[in-house]
Amino acid sequence: MTQVSERLASLSPSETLAMSQKSNELKAQGIDVINLSVGEPDFFTPNHIKEAAKKAIDSNFSFYSPVPGYMDLRKAIADKLKRENDLEYTTDQIIVSGGAKQSVCNALLSIVGPGDEVIVPAPYWVSYVEMVKLAEGTNVIIEAGIEQDFKITPAQLEKAVTPKTKALILCSPSNPTGSVYSKEELEGLAGVLAKHPNIIVLSDEIYEHINYIGKHESIAQFDAVKDRVVVINGVSKAYAMTGWRIGFIAAPLWIAKACNKLQGQYTSGPCSIAQKASVAAFNGPQECVDEMRTAFLRRRDLVIKLCRDIPGIRFSVPQGAFYLFPEVDAYFGKSAGARKIENASDLAMYLLETAHVATVGGAAFGAPKCLRLSYATSDENLTEAIARIRQALAALE
Ligand code: PMP
Ligand code: GLU
DSSP, X not given: OOOOOHHHHTOOOOHHHHHHHHHHHHHHTTOOOEEOSSOOOOSOOOHHHHHHHHHHHHTTOOSXXXXXXXXXXXXXXXXXXXXXXXXXXXXXXXXEESOHHHHHHHHHHHHOOTTOEEEEEESOOHHHHHHHHHTTOEEEEEEOOGGGTTOOOHHHXXXXXXXXXXXXXXXXXXXXXXXXXXXXXXXXXXXXXXXXXXXXXXXXXXTTXXXXXXXXXXXXXXXXXXXXXXXXXXXXXXXXXXXXXXXXXXXXXXXXXXXXXXXXXXXXXXXXXXXXXXXXXXXXXXXXXXXXXXXXXXHHHHHHHHHHTSTTOBOOOXXXXXXEOOBOGGGTTOXXXXXXXXXXXXXXXXXXXXIOEEOEEGGGGTOTTBEEEEOXXXXXXXXXXXXXXXXXXXXXX
């Protein structure tokens, strides 16, 4: 008998990971697929970080670490938050986990229960709504379309709040849209939250360093909300360390304690070697971060230039992260031979199978008219991929 729990039955698999897997399977069959689906830097982890990991192995960091992470790592994170964000946290407010993904889930499982509402602005990162479901909470979606650069307004937030609202999830710079909230925009949202002192804000700042418009702004800087913001971040994007699996929260002590308890029962502390590598990432030279941002900006400009005059697609220029999120609904209802494109998932599948370019349909991000393209790949790959997309779209009638 195979009978998964109701909780699992209602959970959707991660579409970003599924499309990437499909693309890897086609590649394994010898097909020349260009993968613009998964969002991860294509750079290698910088050498000084790898050296720190090698040293950790030779120094026998092979035992369980403390559940919330090694003290030197939590100290390096507290220092980073002070240095880069002007935020004050003690080391016991910081819990290191196996990735920002786990940190979001830890925080949600720690504070959300049946009947609690979590406000999630759409477009959203695929995993938020599924994690809220895991926590048996209710998603309350606020739609923010392309005409408002995919960002919610204070009035929209105010309207979505009910006595049951437990949390709001913010992501800036955003996956999947690349939008970045300005300080003033965050202040506007904080102003609404000031009137609702029980709402906790999960602020996912994993793309902090991939920001093309200047200094990163965190909602945690505002007095009205700072004692109820959970800052979520990690090393995956800034230091090209997706496989090392290290993320963290910086949170009010009661939430940090709850996440520590949760983690102590189901994962223990994260990988000891990866933690030591992360100490080097936070404490070491930061030029690597700037170099990668510069490369992402060049690629963004290239992708925009190449996509600008593709008929029927419309996009807002991303100001951060490494995604382009065009509206592609002008192609819905069109066909290539017997193949009819009903929605963005059909289009993503068509592009994968005929143009051999992997993308992700927008439905998984709460934006069914859109398609997500990750431009975290080489200029050559991007040029070739967009040419193939252009040709495949032109073949639809
Ligand atoms: N948040 C967002 C918005 C993301 O795009 C990702 C994707 N990697 C994560 C969290 C998870 O990152 P990590 O690799 O640290 O788990
Ligand atoms: N965050 C990345 C993405 O959106 C990685 C995949 C995932 O963790 O879902 O593609």
